[in-house]
Structure formats: structure tokens, C-alpha cells
Amino acid sequence: MKILVLSFYYRPDLSACSFRTTGLVEALRKLAPDSTIDVITSVPNRYHSYVVDAPNLERDGNLAISRIVLPPHRSGLLDQSKAFLRFSREVVKLTDGREFDIVFATSSRLMTAALGAWIARKLRAKLYLDIRDIFVDTIQDVLPRKVTWILEPVMSTLEKWTVRRADKVNLVSPGFAGYFQRRYPAKAFSYFTNGIDPEFAGRPAVMPTPASANDGRPLTVLYAGNIGEGQGLHSIVPSLAKTMGSAIRFRIIGDGGRKPALESAILASGVSNVELLQPLDRADLLAEYRAADVLFLHLNDHEAFKKVLPSKVFEYAAVGKPVWAGVSGYPAEFVTNEISNSAVFYPCDVAGAVRAFRKLRFQFTPRPEFIDKYARSNISRALAEDIMALVKGR
Numbered sequence: 001m002k003i004l005v006l007s008f009y010y011r012p013d014l015s016a017c018s019f020r021t022t023g024l025v026e027a028l029r030k031l032a033p034d035s036t037i038d039v040i041t042s043v044p045n046r047y048h049s050y051v052v053d054a055p056n057l058e059r060d061g062n063l064a065i066s067r068i069v070l071p072p073h074r075s076g077l078l079d080q081s082k083a084f085l086r087f088s089r090e091v092v093k094l095t096d097g098r099e100f101d102i103v104f105a106t107s108s109r110l111m112t113a114a115l116g117a118w119i120a121r122k123l124r125a126k127l128y129l130d131i132r133d134i135f136v137d138t139i140q141d142v143l144p145r146k147v148t149w150i151l152e153p154v155m156s157t158l159e160k161w162t163v164r165r166a167d168k169v170n171l172v173s174p175g176f177a178g179y180f181q182r183r184y185p186a187k188a189f190s191y192f193t194n195g196i197d198p199e200f201a202g203r204p205a206v207m208p209t210p211a212s213a214n215d216g217r218p219l220t221v222l223y224a225g226n227i228g229e230g231q232g233l234h235s236i237v238p239s240l241a242k243t244m245g246s247a248i249r250f251r252i253i254g255d256g257g258r259k260p261a262l263e264s265a266i267l268a269s270g271v272s273n274v275e276l277l278q279p280l281d282r283a284d285l286l287a288e289y290r291a292a293d294v295l296f297l298h299l300n301d302h303e304a305f306k307k308v309l310p311s312k313v314f315e316y317a318a319v320g321k322p323v324w325a326g327v328s329g330y331p332a333e334f335v336t337n338e339i340s341n342s343a344v345f346y347p348c349d350v351a352g353a354v355r356a357f358r359k360l361r362f363q364f365t366p367r368p369e370f371i372d373k374y375a376r377s378n379i380s381r382a383l384a385e386d387i388m389a390l391v392k393g394r
Contacts, residue, residue: 001035006105006116010041012052016311027380039065040091084111102126102391110135114158117165128387129166141302142229168390173309175330192383194311195376200318218249222292225312227256232300234261235348238269243350250274289319298326301347317370322360341365
């Protein structure tokens with residue numbers, strides 16, 4: 001059996017897509033050792049400020065990884081478009097004249113899914129789509145109206161062509177169900193979410209001394225991840241840091257298109273209890289999680305983000321720290337129902353955030369049931385089995 005995996009990000013890049021696809025490929029190799037698996041991805045490029053080397057071509061038994069070199073880019077729409085055009089051209093070249101039984105494409109911004117649909121059609125292979133975001137929904141919230149007026153109908157048409165071409169579609173968030181079931185009632189969807197990697201699931205040998213309201217030092221509140229419009233940190237962190245004053249100290253680890261806006265907002269607010277750090281590899285990031293008192297999550301106040309399930313919630317919950325989350329809709333339901341010692345507030349609501357903060361217990365909170373339920377290995381194996389069942393026609 002010949003399997004093609006299309007993923008814009010792959011190890012050793014830092015992104016939820018990279019971790020998810022790497023886990024899936026490992027599961028496919030175990031499940032189908034006699035198959036050949038070709039991964040086509042890009043050289044590590046998730047963050048402009050995080051550079052790591054990886055070979056353009058890597059072979060390991062039945063696995064071949066081809067990494068496409070992209071032009072320098074940041075988070076702007078034009079830059080990303082140019083990068084994806086290069087990626088698309090190279091994928092077409094690398095697959096030209098080859099045979100595959102199935103194409104698996106994982107996509108948040110729709111275009112990798114559409115590319116997968118095009119390649120599967122050209123090669124007469126089955127197509128399995130893994131949808132990690134509703135791009136048509138998102139662009140209406142994060143792009144200027146003069147852009148979405150032109151872009152939305154084009155992307156909506158492309159989405160319909162792509163999804164209808166697929167033999168099977170997985171949705172990473174159950175919150176996407178209403179949107180996709182309404183638009184594609186004839187499709188059957190699966191819901192294999194993101195998950196927890198083993199390094200985040202073990203309790204540390206020595207826990208840091210938890211802070212309390214009476215020990216005289218500020219609580220360390222950590223956010224780690226993308227700093228984009230979707231997270232809206234620039235709309236909440238400076239004001240929240242100013243309101244809570246010496247009670248907390250924010251550590252923000254990451255990069256993204258709205259980092260300059262966050263830096264400007266911090267400067268304008270005059271706060272000194274917010275520290276910005278560059279992205280870290282996973283080992284260093286885990287040490288930061290364990291040293292923090294509270295883990296902070298925030299999604300901007302846009303309709304599209306009421307359906308998503310951020311991959312960050314799985315890491316946060318696994319390490320056993322209090323989770324302070326500014327989310328609404330499905331992610332608010334998930335955090336409230338699935339994560340003990342968590343507190344939810346409405347996005348961008350400073351007063352609500354302060355009230356939620358007071359509900360947290362500043363202590364280690366083991367969550368073994370959550371870890372068992374959302375272990376990456378279990379989810380990847382189930383997703384791999386679903387892919388193989390499609391190939392075998394079951």
C-alpha cells in the first residue's frame with residue numbers, strides 16, 4: 001500500500017500540525033509496516049524567530065520525508081500566499097507520474113486540503129481530509145471587509161469542491177459539526193481531536209513550590225503559543241496585567257503576526273509585569289510549564305473561535321497546573337467540563353478574567369482520566385485505523 005501525507009508542517013517544526021502529523025505517521029508505520037509512506041512538507045518555518053535545521057530529504061525504512069524550501073515569509077497574507085504557491089508547485093512536481101492508494105491531507109487554512117484534493121484526483125487515489133479550522137468562517141472575522149467581500153465566495157466555492165471530493169473527512173473539533181453537517185449533509189464525519197504527547201503526561205519528580213495569595217510573590221501566569229489575531233493577546237494581556245498589578249507576572253512565550261501589536265499595547269499601558277520570550281523547543285517549554293503557577297489561554301472575541309478546540313488545552317491540562325481561559329462557545333464548554341481546576345471567562349473581559357482567576361486553586365491537580373482519554377498515541381492509532389479502513393473499502 002502506498003500512502004501520501006501532505007502536511008505544511010512536520011517535525012522538527014513547532015506547531016500543532018507538526019505534532020499531530022508526526023504522531024499519525026508513527027501510528028501508520030506501526031499499523032501498516034509493509035506499506036510505503038511519503039510525507040511531503042516544508043522546511044521548518046512556523047516561526048520566523050525559531051530556526052532549526054532539517055534535511056530536505058529523509059529516509060527511514062518505509063518512510064520518506066521530502067521538505068520543500070520556502071521563500072522567507074512572516075505571518076502576512078501575501079507572504080503566506082507566496083509560500084504556499086511555492087509549496088504547491090513543488091508538491092505537484094514531487095508527485096508527478098507516481099502512484100498512491102490514498103492521499104491524507106491535513107489543513108487549517110483550506111489550501112493544503114484543496115491541494116490534496118487536486119493531487120488525489122490527478123493520481124486517482126482516495127482522499128482523506130483532516131480539517132483543523134473553518135477557513136471560510138475565520139477570514140470573515142480576521143480580515144478587512146474589503147478583502148473578505150472578494151475572498152469569501154471564492155474560498156467557499158473551493159471548500160465545497162474540496163470537501164465533496166473527499167472520501168472521508170475528519171474534523172479536529174466537535175465544535176465544527178454544525179457548520180459542516182449543515183453544508184454537507186450527505187457526508188459522514190469523524191472527530192479525532194488533537195491530543196497529549198507523552199512528555200507532557202508524566203508528573204515531574206519535583207514540583208515547584210506553589211504560590212499563594214499570602215506568600216508575598218506574584219503568581220507566574222504563562223502563555224505559550226501563537227501570538228496572532230486569533231489569540232487576541234493584545235486585547236487582553238496589557239489591561240489585565242495593569243488591573244491585577246503586583247499579584248501576577250505574565251510570561252508570554254511565542255511569536256506571530258500580532259506580536260508587534262502586543263508589544264505596542266504593553267508599552268502604551270506602562271505595565272512592567274509582562275515578559276515576552278521567543279519560541280522554545282518542547283523540552284524547555286515543558287520546564288516553563290512546570291515552573292508556572294497558572295497557564296493562560298485566550299481566543300479573540302470572534303464568532304469563528306466559538307467552534308475551535310485549541311491544541312494548547314491538551315498540553316495545559318496534562319501538566320496539572322490551573323488553567324485560566326478566556327474562551328466562549330465550544331472551547332468554553334470543553335474546558336469547563338473536561339479540565340478540573342480551570343476557570344473560564346468571556347474573551348477580552350478584564351473584570352470577568354479577574355473573577356475567574358479568584359476561583360482557581362494554586363496547586364498541582366492530577367488529571368489522569370483526561371490524559372488517558374486524550375493521549376496522542378491512542379488518537380493517532382484510531383485515526384490511522386480509520387485511514388486504513390478507507391483504503392481497504394470498509
